[in-house]
Amino acid sequence: MAGVGQGDTVDAMMFPLDRYARLFQTSETHTPGAEDSWEFYDATEQALEMTLMKNHILLIHHGKTLLETLNMSEASTLRGVCRGSSMLIIYKLKTHTRRFRVKFKDYQNLTAVESCSKVANILSKYFPLKISNIEKDMTKETSASQTLTGEVTLGQISQVLTKKGSGSLPMAYNTICLTQPANIDSIVRLCLADPSFPAFVESVEKTLLNIQAECK
Structure with a gap:
């Protein structure tokens, strides 16, 4: 045509x-x-x-x-x-x-x-x-999932752990060296059976929030 x-x-x-x-x-x-x-x-x-x-x-x-x-x-x-x-x-x-x-x-x-x-x-x-x-x-998702680099502060670590911050911790923080996965499962089950464990978890969460507030 x-x-x-x-x-x-x-x-x-x-x-x-x-x-x-x-x-x-x-x-x-x-x-x-x-x-x-x-x-x-x-x-x-x-x-x-x-x-x-x-x-x-x-x-x-x-x-x-x-x-x-x-x-x-x-x-x-x-x-x-x-x-x-x-x-x-x-x-x-x-x-x-x-x-x-x-x-x-x-x-x-x-x-x-x-x-x-x-x-x-x-x-x-x-x-x-x-x-x-x-x-x-996709750009937002990529930015949100970037690994933290340089000097990582306690505040950044606490934000990642409490899911209130973007990014992820460097590989060094994700490497498990202290024990084997099979042992971790036993340890977690043992902790959950301890009546004082929920209070301990709550105390840890409060401490993380306090660290975040101090680093602002």
Whole structure:
């Protein structure tokens, strides 16, 4: 299919893509044993672009080939999800449902993730498009699980032990050298059988909290 004319792209917003893929379903009823397949295009030999026209038409071109044409003013059958630098768009036709996904690339002063986020914010005005924050969540989880380095204070140790601080103790604090695991099990069971043990645990917890307060 031929691309649009040069005059049609005036005032349009264009974003280069790194990859495009569309799903071909072998069966709308998902017959057992039937597998769906994806057809891929990339920007290795020809430019791959997503363009939002001034008349609210969304186009995806691979060189001079038109891969997708979506009318944003009639987007009631569209929905999508965005994650990182990738976006999946699903839209229903009269007889079947189509799916395609795109992966953005760095463009001008925007990273691939920023380009995807910018397009997602624009398209979300036309149809439901969920923007996943998985990368931010993973960054938070990674930060929270980092091992403490340098000089570890008593306050940091007490916070980790009482689950009130982020991070984990260095390997030296996690190495058991005093006894074997089998003996630990016997020792813990023996301690639990001691009527004074709960009071001892409570006393230890209070002491840890006092150390945290002193180190603030």
